[in-house]
Amino acid sequence: QLQAFGGGLVQPGGSLRLSCVASGFTFENYDMSWLRQAPGKKPEWVSCISKVDGKTYYADSVKGRFTVSRDNAKNTAYLQLNSLEPEDAAVYYCAAAPRVTLSTWNRDYAYDYWGQGTQVTVSS
Numbered sequence: 001q002l003q004a005f006g007g008g009l010v011q012p013g014g015s016l017r018l019s020c021v022a023s024g025f026t027f028e029n030y031d032m033s034w035l036r037q038a039p040g041k042k043p044e045w046v047s048c049i050s051k052v053d054g055k056t057y058y059a060d061s062v063k064g065r066f067t068v069s070r071d072n073a074k075n076t077a078y079l080q081l082n083s084l085e086p087e088d089a090a091v092y093y094c095a096a097a098p099r100v101t102l103s104t105w106n107r108d109y110a111y112d113y114w115g116q117g118t119q120v121t122v123s124s
Helices: none
Strands: 002-005 008-010 016-022 031-037 044-049 056-058 066-071 076-081 090-097 118-122
Touching: 002 090, 016 031, 016 090, 016 118, 031 066, 031 076, 044 066, 044 076, 056 066, 076 090
Parallel strands: 008 118
Antiparallel strands: 002 016, 016 076, 031 044, 031 090, 044 056, 066 076, 090 118
């Protein structure tokens, strides 16, 4: 019910835009987030966008480089990845929560729906 795509191989400094398409639930009623997991590392919540006012949250590691957005008419959330670094290489997942706050947007228990991942590789 969440399908993420748009990953690929990009050189350091490059950009990608990930998309997450929702189905089977009312997209506009959910806050949408992205998390990533690199091999051998714990999952890291990357970003979140509110369903109501478009408020956004970002992990410190991606602030200023990544931008989250959504298009409720298309039931789609996006993550624009700019100035990519080798450390950004990971499988990126999207997730949907009825409501998150500053304290819960990066907590697994807040989320009802999870998508499959899309691989981002950053290498020269």
